[in-house]
Each structure stands twice: as structure tokens, then as C-alpha cells.
Amino acid sequence: MSLQATELTVEPPAAPTRRTRDALGRYLSRTDGVIGLAVLVLFGILALIPTLLVGPLQNVTTATGTPLQPPSLAFPFGTDELGRDLLNLTVHGARISMTIGLMATLITVFLGAMMGIVSGFAGGVLDAFLMRVSDFFLVLPTVVLALILAPVLLDLIGPDAELFGIRSTLIVVVVVIGLTSWATTARIIRSQVLSIKERMFVDRARVVGSGSGWIMRRHILPNVVNLIVAQAVLTFAAAVFTETTLAFIGLGDPSAPSWGQILNAAQSAGAPGLGAWWYIVPPAACVVLVVLAFTLVGNALDEVLNPKAGGRR
Amino acid sequence: MSARYILRKLAQAIFTIVAIVLLLFVLFRMMPGSPDRAIRNPNLTPQQVAAARARWGLDKPLLPDQLVAYIESTLSGDLGYSIKYRGQPVTEVVADAAGPTILLIGISEVIAIVLGLLLGAYSGWRRGGTVDRVGGGIGLILYSMPYFVIGMPLIIIFAAGLGWFPTSGMTTPGGPTDPWSQFTDLVHHLVLPVLAISLGLIGGYSILMRSAIIDTRSEDYITTARAKGLADGRILRHHAFPNALLPMVTLIAINIGYVIAGAITAEIVFNWPGIGTLTVVALDARDYPVLEAIFLLVAVSVVIANLVADIIYGFLDPRVRA
Amino acid sequence: MSAGVRGRRQWPLPRLADPTAPLLEVEDLSVRFRMREGSVKAVDGVSFRLDDGEALGIAGESGCGKTTTALSLVRLLPPNGRIRSGSVKLFGIDLVPKTEKQLGRYRWREIAIVFQGAMNALNPVQRIGDQIGEPIEVRLGQPREAARKRAGELLDLVGIPKQRASAYPHELSGGMRQRAMIAMALACDPAIVIGDEPTTALDVMVQAQILQLLERLRRELGLSLMLITHDLSVIAETCDKVLVMYAGKVAEEGPVNRVFTAPRHPYTKKLLSAFPNIHADRRTLDVIPGSLPDLRNPPPGCRFAPRCPAAMAVCREVVPPEVRFADGVRVACHLYPTPDATPNLDLALAGQVPALDGEVAR
Numbered sequence: 001m002s003l004q005a006t007e008l009t010v011e012p013p014a015a016p017t018r019r020t021r022d023a024l025g026r027y028l029s030r031t032d033g034v035i036g037l038a039v040l041v042l043f044g045i046l047a048l049i050p051t052l053l054v055g056p057l058q059n060v061t062t063a064t065g066t067p068l069q070p071p072s073l074a075f076p077f078g079t080d081e082l083g084r085d086l087l088n089l090t091v092h093g094a095r096i097s098m099t100i101g102l103m104a105t106l107i108t109v110f111l112g113a114m115m116g117i118v119s120g121f122a123g124g125v126l127d128a129f130l131m132r133v134s135d136f137f138l139v140l141p142t143v144v145l146a147l148i149l150a151p152v153l154l155d156l157i158g159p160d161a162e163l164f165g166i167r168s169t170l171i172v173v174v175v176v177i178g179l180t181s182w183a184t185t186a187r188i189i190r191s192q193v194l195s196i197k198e199r200m201f202v203d204r205a206r207v208v209g210s211g212s213g214w215i216m217r218r219h220i221l222p223n224v225v226n227l228i229v230a231q232a233v234l235t236f237a238a239a240v241f242t243e244t245t246l247a248f249i250g251l252g253d254p255s256a257p258s259w260g261q262i263l264n265a266a267q268s269a270g271a272p273g274l275g276a277w278w279y280i281v282p283p284a285a286c287v288v289l290v291v292l293a294f295t296l297v298g299n300a301l302d303e304v305l306n307p308k309a310g311g312r313r
Numbered sequence: 314m315s316a317r318y319i320l321r322k323l324a325q326a327i328f329t330i331v332a333i334v335l336l337l338f339v340l341f342r343m344m345p346g347s348p349d350r351a352i353r354n355p356n357l358t359p360q361q362v363a364a365a366r367a368r369w370g371l372d373k374p375l376l377p378d379q380l381v382a383y384i385e386s387t388l389s390g391d392l393g394y395s396i397k398y399r400g401q402p403v404t405e406v407v408a409d410a411a412g413p414t415i416l417l418i419g420i421s422e423v424i425a426i427v428l429g430l431l432l433g434a435y436s437g438w439r440r441g442g443t444v445d446r447v448g449g450g451i452g453l454i455l456y457s458m459p460y461f462v463i464g465m466p467l468i469i470i471f472a473a474g475l476g477w478f479p480t481s482g483m484t485t486p487g488g489p490t491d492p493w494s495q496f497t498d499l500v501h502h503l504v505l506p507v508l509a510i511s512l513g514l515i516g517g518y519s520i521l522m523r524s525a526i527i528d529t530r531s532e533d534y535i536t537t538a539r540a541k542g543l544a545d546g547r548i549l550r551h552h553a554f555p556n557a558l559l560p561m562v563t564l565i566a567i568n569i570g571y572v573i574a575g576a577i578t579a580e581i582v583f584n585w586p587g588i589g590t591l592t593v594v595a596l597d598a599r600d601y602p603v604l605e606a607i608f609l610l611v612a613v614s615v616v617i618a619n620l621v622a623d624i625i626y627g628f629l630d631p632r633v634r635a
Numbered sequence: 636m637s638a639g640v641r642g643r644r645q646w647p648l649p650r651l652a653d654p655t656a657p658l659l660e661v662e663d664l665s666v667r668f669r670m671r672e673g674s675v676k677a678v679d680g681v682s683f684r685l686d687d688g689e690a691l692g693i694a695g696e697s698g699c700g701k702t703t704t705a706l707s708l709v710r711l712l713p714p715n716g717r718i719r720s721g722s723v724k725l726f727g728i729d730l731v732p733k734t735e736k737q738l739g740r741y742r743w744r745e746i747a748i749v750f751q752g753a754m755n756a757l758n759p760v761q762r763i764g765d766q767i768g769e770p771i772e773v774r775l776g777q778p779r780e781a782a783r784k785r786a787g788e789l790l791d792l793v794g795i796p797k798q799r800a801s802a803y804p805h806e807l808s809g810g811m812r813q814r815a816m817i818a819m820a821l822a823c824d825p826a827i828v829i830g831d832e833p834t835t836a837l838d839v840m841v842q843a844q845i846l847q848l849l850e851r852l853r854r855e856l857g858l859s860l861m862l863i864t865h866d867l868s869v870i871a872e873t874c875d876k877v878l879v880m881y882a883g884k885v886a887e888e889g890p891v892n893r894v895f896t897a898p899r900h901p902y903t904k905k906l907l908s909a910f911p912n913i914h915a916d917r918r919t920l921d922v923i924p925g926s927l928p929d930l931r932n933p934p935p936g937c938r939f940a941p942r943c944p945a946a947m948a949v950c951r952e953v954v955p956p957e958v959r960f961a962d963g964v965r966v967a968c969h970l971y972p973t974p975d976a977t978p979n980l981d982l983a984l985a986g987q988v989p990a991l992d993g994e995v996a997r
Contacts, residue, residue: 135329136329136332136333138567139329139333139570139612139615139616139619140333140570140612140615141570141571141573141574141611141612141615142571142574143574143575143577143578144573144574144577144592144607144608144611144612145608147592147596147604147607147608148337148340148604148605148608149340150596237457241457241459244459244462245459245461245574245575245578248459248461248578248581249577249578249581249592249593249596250593250596250597251596263461263462263465266465267461267465267581267582271465272464272465272468272469272472272473272480272582273468273472273473273480273481274473275469275473275474276469277466277469280465280466280469281466284458284462284465284466287457287458287459287462288454288457288458288462291457291458292453292454292457295453295456295457296453532755533750533755533756534755534756534757534758534759536711536750536756537748537750537756537757537758538758539711539742540709540711540742540743540747540748540750541742541743541769541770541773541774542739542740542741542742542743542744542770542774543769543770543773543774544739547773551761551769552758552761555760555761556758556759556760559760629760630759630760631759631760631803631805632759632803632805
């Protein structure tokens, strides 16, 4: 489940740069949005230059610490069962978790927006058909579908394929998240397109001789783009959430540990039962912070870009 | 409530289930990773392989024979045999695991629905009040945490740390034999897992309910109720809450699919002998028949949950009944 | 006929009621809304009086403050609204300084409101019988059965068959919903019933039925009515007095037959002539150019001046004083600086105003 950006009022297109500056000003006045953004920037830095900050990703051979040690001066986050520095793992995990999240979001938003716009604009039989399809996808629980699709997809693309530096299992995760999340985005975009379409026919009576394509571009696109942006951020939150879950279950890649994968390893090593809190808290806290941050930013963006009539909330 | 409404929803549900079965067929027969490969599992004897091939009709053409056979066997409850659990019918394996999961999810949902809705309603009604700000903040944080992320710290603090509760499992192995002690032992084991799942759910439900109540608050009939001089609490209880509940019913039902999926992760953390643990084991062993059956079970449960929600919604909203 | 509420009612008047005071006296009422862009003076210094058994119509364009005025009597304002100043005296009891809790006593039991039933002013998931009975049960403390019985009687009174009490609002037609709202308003036998656009959104035949109903109830029960509407024909048909508002202030007020046949304020005159008249010759609609002023920064002087064809220099600088005439009409317009002024309104609207001393003052 994910929080959704909802309906907005259609605004007449004003000068683009002034609107952006207005929006930026309004966004910065919201504490929750600012905090969220700050957190995201922080994690963004971690994701972009992990090696610079903590050195290369440690593996079995480069692990230097004693297994399962609580935090100390040498290892601020303690060590895992292989003796690896958890600070190192956690920071590298940022890049992996967020890359997967980003890719999944791109797929979801692209698919969802396209379906939503096509469906809303075309109407008729195509619309009805696409909506039935999306209903079907809405019903399927992500995690379970992932478990079924994973082995199938793995066979399709081969276990050693690589795309943008992430391996097949993770590609599977990305695809699965995309497949199961596009439906909600599609529905929201579609209903927005429908309401714009309605207004368009009213406006068109007044506008003489303007091509519908021009009107579409000037009217539909700006308003849908806002919604897409807000939705994308919230989708990102859900994607990270889901990826963590899937990795925890075992669909992660041990050689490219996302936070979920670290937690999976922790569980296998029996960390909770052993009270090895240092193994669990950092990756868990990172996941929660990032998801929370995206949610805050997404909500703030939604309200700034898509002001609701009457100033609700 | 009109029979036509129920029939329509029932038809939609059946249609969806059929689509799911077809999807499974596509995935498991037509895709490269089909059970044909699974049959080549070295653990099976040649006789078992031959029997499985025959049973699944793998020596017949794909469509329509295999499809028909597939649908037939699914409807008659023959979902094949587990690879991992040598020869045990999949239906048995899954049924054994389903009970604990239902227990866990059922209790958690009930608690979460009651507490989440109440908390959300109160937060939304007294918007900006202390309960709203504190509760809302906590709710948002909980909502951002997958169940296992809630569960693991709970184990560390309350089980490994304080020792109040067992760290894993549903029952104590070699434990008490009399029914009452068995019952208390079960409850003892239930506390932390239920807590983990409920907290996660409460976060989400209270946020949704809060939003529903806020929407309701701006409706005209609330102004009428105020004009009638009714007390604030009464307006919330009698006018706002029942109306806000309507969209919540659908949302809760839609959510059940995610809850089941999330429960999988909670079960892993707590070593709960349910569908979740079974899934991980099956995944590890590439036990496709079991995975298939689990998917079918979960998907069908979701469809049924939506159906039940639609029917309950029909009971609650008089505008739909006509 | 029973002399209004004090004659007919069975429930006692509020304890603090002054038996000699007029039913309702509003003096210099001001209501502000705090919006993001500033404070909006939606109602500014409005005064009027409602006597026992009277029907007062409040007329004006959308946004002139008529609904806000009526709702603020029982403080039914949104969270950003506040009564800035003035007094609202019901039976001589000033409601403005009362706390929310104290005010609750007067809501519905003394002043009830009939909202536009066409929208969802009725709870969609509650049967109308229960909604009508709710104030009887909760506010008057009657047992459930008695409340139910009384609800049935009220439904009868407004012309709805008693068995429809178990119906839900969406099962009723627009007209019946409006009747149900009226029945609900009468539940506690209030002193005053306020109708907020009670016939808007209903078709003409149904409108007539509702108005007939209100008239009948007024006669039989001695109800005092306040009708808020932009539809002057409704007021002409049902009300004794009319209050014409513009941009939060009173333009003109007085007996309906005086104000409507011989309007004094230019706005009233314009309002009347803006109405399509089925008997008149065909002519183009006489519209009032321009729109309501921005109430965050109302223009100095008379608020209608920017749109008034008869505006003089003084109109744009000085707020016109209220002047009361011998025939009971009150006007706030610089054309009438004293109670015996009789300017030629038509000439003034055509742009020529003879000043008091004979010169044309423009």
C-alpha cells in the first residue's frame, strides 16, 4: 500500500519560470518537506560516493574484524558474522537500495503514466480493457508475485546477466516492483486526464480554431506532469520499501548487499536472537529514514504542485 | 441488499480467479522455467518423474490439453506434489502452514483495525491537536517500517534483552501437554509477532482513517449536525465516523493482499511455522509446485477478501443497496 | 392565530429571556474571516430586527454576506470566522459573548436552520426519521419512542407520508428532501427558522409547493422566518420585511411592499430591474456591470459606489449613514441624507442628480 497523490485543480498555464519559483518558495516553507529533502540529500551523497567515504565494499576476503562484535572505536557500527565492517556495508547499501528503487520507480512511472494517459484520453473500449488489466495487477500481492516470477525471469535472462551494474536477481526485483506498482499510478493519472478532458471540452467551446493537440500540450501536460512528479516520489518510497522486503525474503544479491540483504544476512546469522542489535539497527534505520523522507517529500510536493481547492490539509 | 449486486461482484471475483489460474498456467507451463525442469530434480526417482510427467500431462500438447488438465486438476484440489517434502501433496503442505498464518494475521488485523480506526478518527477530528501530531508522527514512522523491521528490534529488546517473550517459534518444543498450558504457551509466543504486525498496520490505518474523517468533516451534513446543537463527540460518533468508515472498508480489503505478503516477512523473523516460512523454504529448494500453490492461495484470498469487503460495503452504504 | 412563539409554544422560553424584548435584535454585527491573504470583512455593521411571527427576507448577490449573517447568529462559522463586534439579542439575551457550550442551548431549540436539502445536508447513511428525531431525543431528552412518534407527526405536517420515515435521503426527491429538512428544523419547536436558499436548486413547481408549505406553517404555528435568498420573487411572495445586503453591509431594509414597489437604494432598484419580468416588454436584460468589491480591502465610502450609476463624489469617500423613513424603510445611501429626502431615483440612475439646493451635483 502506498500513500497516493490525489486530485488537483487544473491551473491555467502561467509563465513556467515564475511558477517554478513560486512552487519552490512554497515548498521550502514546509518543515516536513525540508526535513525530508535534507535526509534525501544526505543519503544521495552516501549513494553517490560510498567508496570515497568508507572505502570499497568489503567482502569475505577483505573483512578485517572479529565476527559479530558490538560497536567499537574501530568499527562504529560493529561487525557482521564474517567480520565485515557494518558501517562500510551500510553506506554501500545506500547506493544499491536506492539504485534499485530508482530503476523500479522509472519503470513504474513510465508504464503507469503511459497507460494512464492513453487510457484516459482514448476512452471507450481501450480504456475499459486497460482498466480491467490494471485491476488484475492491483489484486496481485507484490511479494508473492515476485517469488513466482523470480525463478521464471531468472531463467529468461540468465543468472549472470548484468544491467547498469546490478545482477539478474536484482533486475528481477526491479521488474517485479514495476509490474505490480504501475497500476496505482495509472489509475491516478487516468482520472486526472479524464477531468482535464472534461474541462477541455468546455473550454474548447470558447477557443475558436485552436488545434486540440496544441490545447492538449498546453493544458494536459503541465497538470499531469505535476501529478506524475509527486507520484514518482511516493513510488520511490514504496519501491525502496518493497525492495527491502524482497531482499529480506531472499531475493537479494549477497554480493551487492542492499539494506534488505544485510537484514537478511542478519536474520540468517541469528542476530535478533543473539541480541546483536548493531547488525540490525543501522540498515533498518536507514530504510525507515529513506522511506519516511521520500514520503514527506512526496506529500509536500503533492501539496505544493497540486494545490487543492479550498486549501484542505 | 440486492441480489444483483452480490451476483455482479461474485462474477467479477470468479473472472479474476480464472485470470489468475491462467496466469499461473502461462508462468509454469509455457515459460522456460517450467516444471519440466523441475522434474529433472535429481532427488526424484525415475518413476516419480514419469508419474509427474503423466499427471501433469507434460507429454501432451500444450494447448488445449495441458490447459484443460491444469484447470481440472486445480479445481479438483490436486495441486501436485511437493518436491522438497518428498511426495507429500502440495495441498497438505500448504494447509498445514496456513493455519498458523491465519491465526497470526487474523488477530493482528482485528487489533489493528479497532485501534487504527479509532486513533485515526480522533486524530482527524481534532486536527492539529496533540493526539494528532504525536500519533500522526508515530503512525507515519510505523507506516514506513516493514513488519520485520518492527519485529527485529522487538525481539532484541523484549526477547533477547528482557527475556519476557520467546525469541521465535509458535510453540515451545517439548513443551506443556495440558490444553490450558498449551494455550498460554501459544499466547506467549503470539505476543511479539502480533505486536509487530499490528503496529505496522495501525500506522497505515490511522493515517487513512484520519484522512477520511477530515474529508467527512467538510461535508454539509456535519454543518447541519452542528446547527442542531449536538455535542462534538456525538457528531464524530454518529455522523462523521459511519460515513468515513465506508471508504475505509474498501481500503482495508485491498490492503489484505499486502498484509499477507508482509506477514511472510514477519514469519521469517519470528520463525513462525506459517506460509511465510514455507515460502522461503520452497524458494530455496525451487519447490515450484508449492510456490505455485502459495501464489494461488494468496491471490484467491485477496480476491475473496475484496469480495467480502464489497458485500460488507453494500450492507453499510444504503446508497448501494438499492 | 397564535401570536408567535410566545403564544403558541409549549416548551418554556430560555430562563434568561426578557418577555418584553423583541424576538431578535441584531445590532452592528461584524464578522471577519481570516484568510491566507488577509482578513475579509464579510459582514460589516449589519443591524436588523425580527419580531414575533414575522418573515424577514435577506436578499443580495452571492457573496454579499447574507448567509454569513444568518449563520453567525448561532455562530455556525468555519474555524477561520469570528464575530468581531456587535450584538445578537434573542429575547433580549445577547448570544455573542456566550461560550460555545452556552450557545448550544440556543441552537435548534430557539434558532433552527433549513439548509439546501438538494445537496447533502442530510446524513446519507441515516434514515430521515432518525435524523428528525435526533434533536428531539438528544436535545430535548425525550425517550426514543416519543421522539419517533413526534418525527412522524412532523413528517405529516410537512406533507410527507409517515412511512417514509424509514427512507434514506437519496431515496427522496429534491422537494421531499427539502420538506424533510423543514420537518427537522421544526423538531424542537424553535422560535426562529432560518431558511438558507430553501428553494434554490428546486424546479419551479416544487418551489411553489415549498413556499406554500412555509406560509402555511407560519400561519398555523406562528413561526418567525428568516429567508435568505437571491431570488426576490420568493421574498415578495412570502416575507413581510426585506433586508437588501451588498458587500457585507445593509443597503436597504423595510416592508416588502414598500421596498419592492418604491425602492430607494440604487442597488435595490437595479436588483429589481435585473429580474426578468414575464409581463414586461421584451428588452435586453438590465445587468449591473462590474462585480463585488474585494472584501479584504473594501473601497472607502459606499461599497456600491464603483458600480453605481448615480454615484457622487461624496459616495467614494464617506460611508453613507443609515436613515430611517417614516414608512418604515431604512436606507444607507448618500442620495438620502435626511429622512425627508426625495430625490428622483430614475434621474439619478441616468446620471443626473439634482443636489439638495437645486444644482446638479456630479
